[in-house]
Amino acid sequence: MAIRANPKLIEELEPYGAEDVMKCYHCGNCSAVCPFSADPYVFPRKPMRYLQMGLEDKLKGQLDPWLCYYCGECSDQCPREAEPGETMMSLRRWLTSKYDWTGISRLFYRSWRWELGAIVLVAILTAIGFTLFGMSQGSIAHYDGPDAFLPSASIHIFDWVLAGVLLTFLLSNAARMWWFTMGRDKDLPTTLGSYITSAWMLPAHFFTQVRYSKCEHKRSWATHLALMLSYVTMLVLIMFFLTRMASGPEIDWSVHVAGYFATAGLLLGTALFLRNRVKRSSAQYRHSHESDWIFLVLILIVATTGILQHILHRSGLDVAANVAYIVHLSLVVPMLALEVPFSKWSHLAYRPLAMYLAQVRATALARARSGEATALRPGAERTQAHAA
Numbered sequence: 001m002a003i004r005a006n007p008k009l010i011e012e013l014e015p016y017g018a019e020d021v022m023k024c025y026h027c028g029n030c031s032a033v034c035p036f037s038a039d040p041y042v043f044p045r046k047p048m049r050y051l052q053m054g055l056e057d058k059l060k061g062q063l064d065p066w067l068c069y070y071c072g073e074c075s076d077q078c079p080r081e082a083e084p085g086e087t088m089m090s091l092r093r094w095l096t097s098k099y100d101w102t103g104i105s106r107l108f109y110r111s112w113r114w115e116l117g118a119i120v121l122v123a124i125l126t127a128i129g130f131t132l133f134g135m136s137q138g139s140i141a142h143y144d145g146p147d148a149f150l151p152s153a154s155i156h157i158f159d160w161v162l163a164g165v166l167l168t169f170l171l172s173n174a175a176r177m178w179w180f181t182m183g184r185d186k187d188l189p190t191t192l193g194s195y196i197t198s199a200w201m202l203p204a205h206f207f208t209q210v211r212y213s214k215c216e217h218k219r220s221w222a223t224h225l226a227l228m229l230s231y232v233t234m235l236v237l238i239m240f241f242l243t244r245m246a247s248g249p250e251i252d253w254s255v256h257v258a259g260y261f262a263t264a265g266l267l268l269g270t271a272l273f274l275r276n277r278v279k280r281s282s283a284q285y286r287h288s289h290e291s292d293w294i295f296l297v298l299i300l301i302v303a304t305t306g307i308l309q310h311i312l313h314r315s316g317l318d319v320a321a322n323v324a325y326i327v328h329l330s331l332v333v334p335m336l337a338l339e340v341p342f343s344k345w346s347h348l349a350y351r352p353l354a355m356y357l358a359q360v361r362a363t364a365l366a367r368a369r370s371g372e373a374t375a376l377r378p379g380a381e382r383t384q385a386h387a388a
Contacts (some may be wrong), residue, residue: 003213005054009250013051015110016097017090017289024048024081030074030084035214040365041067041358044074044084047091060098060180063361065091066354072216072283086287093289096346098180099173105342112290115343119298119334134322143318144246148324158241162336169341170349177350182357190364198359204353207232220284223272228348231299235259249314266303268338270296295344302331327362 001144010021031037038150050058068088075085077135097106107135108115134140134149142148182188205211209228212221237245241255274296276285312321340343 002137003055004057005333006056007054009054009056009059010051013090013094017287018051018087018094019287020081020083021048021051021087023080024052024078024084025080029077029078030080033077034068034071035071035073035216036067036069036211043068044088044115046086048082048087051087056162061093061185062091062095063181063354063358064088065095066351067211067358069209069212069215069221070219070284071217072286073216073281075286085283092347092350093291094348095177098341099177099350100169100342101172101176102342104170104338105346106149108338108343109289109291112294115291115294115338118280118338119294122334123330127326128335130277130326130329134326144248144322149318150320150329152243155246155329156242158253159242162333163239166336166340169344173341174349174353177353179361180359181354182361185239188361188364189368190360191367194360194363194367198356198363200299201356201359202352205355206348217282220282223269223353226265227269228298230262230269231345233262234266237262246313249316251314263303263307266299270300270303274300292344295339298331298335298339302335304330305331 010018013021026045026049028045030048031042034043037043037045041064047059047062047064050062065088070085071087072085074082074088078084081348093109097103097109100106108118112261130150133154138149138151139147140149143150144152146321182190209221209225215221237255237259244252244255245259247350276282277292277296280286305324309321309324309328312318312324335345344376
């Protein structure tokens, strides 16, 4: 079957951050220094070659960009300053837009105005909606109790509806990722058993990012992991313990202590990443896409408004606490509804999924090679014929 090339592919990837691809002359230094580059995933060299050749369909089927953690060694060692690490990052953004059937990721990554505009619009609509809801059934002078402006039970229901919408987008896009990388490959002899036996890799890589820890820069791994775990901890508290989190003004230490640690992790991790991007302290921070800034600033504002709302509520200033809560929720909703399935946060799902699919693929290929070796073994044909 003929392979169709897209001669404008590099140009199309420029808005995603791929700016120096044509400088690469394939010396192989990048793949040689990468601790994770090994057959069959020889990156960054192979994806960059596909990109230069315009092999769009092959790139859509690649797991390689997700197996890269952008430690920056490849970019540091590149004699042509082709920034292979940043190209891999741009490919992850581009792949996210390909997995997304709605087209929203494509709009966000190609134009920061679309992303910021969508966040502002959803934030305004959320603030108006919660304000009207609160005025229709409660009093702004009450934060909790029977006459609460935003009762935690109602917010809890809203959270679960939002989670359902979020999961619908994420799971459907993840299914498209599977189709592009595994499902449409008719020659790949995968079995249900190989998917089941490798399933442990999904939570293992999600919660530990153990592969990232093998990079030379341990601090980046620790900061990235702390930020992710803090976000997940806060999400779990909101989804399952919101009533206890919102009660008060007394502090329920059984849940709030986890919230305090998660908030500290969010603030510290975000501050470190912002500092590194401002200072351009290493190769992975030398180039920043607009989505990187929006992602970090949004987390910082959400964490700050959450702290403010918490302090005002514990101080008995219910009117101010309700206002701060509306502002907080108006930013939480676009972060969950837009950033998680369509932008930077979606990488938390795609990367462990890629690790899992890579293992399934390796198992399938090993089984195929074992079968070929058996077929080539002397006397194998007679044995098979006798068995038949």
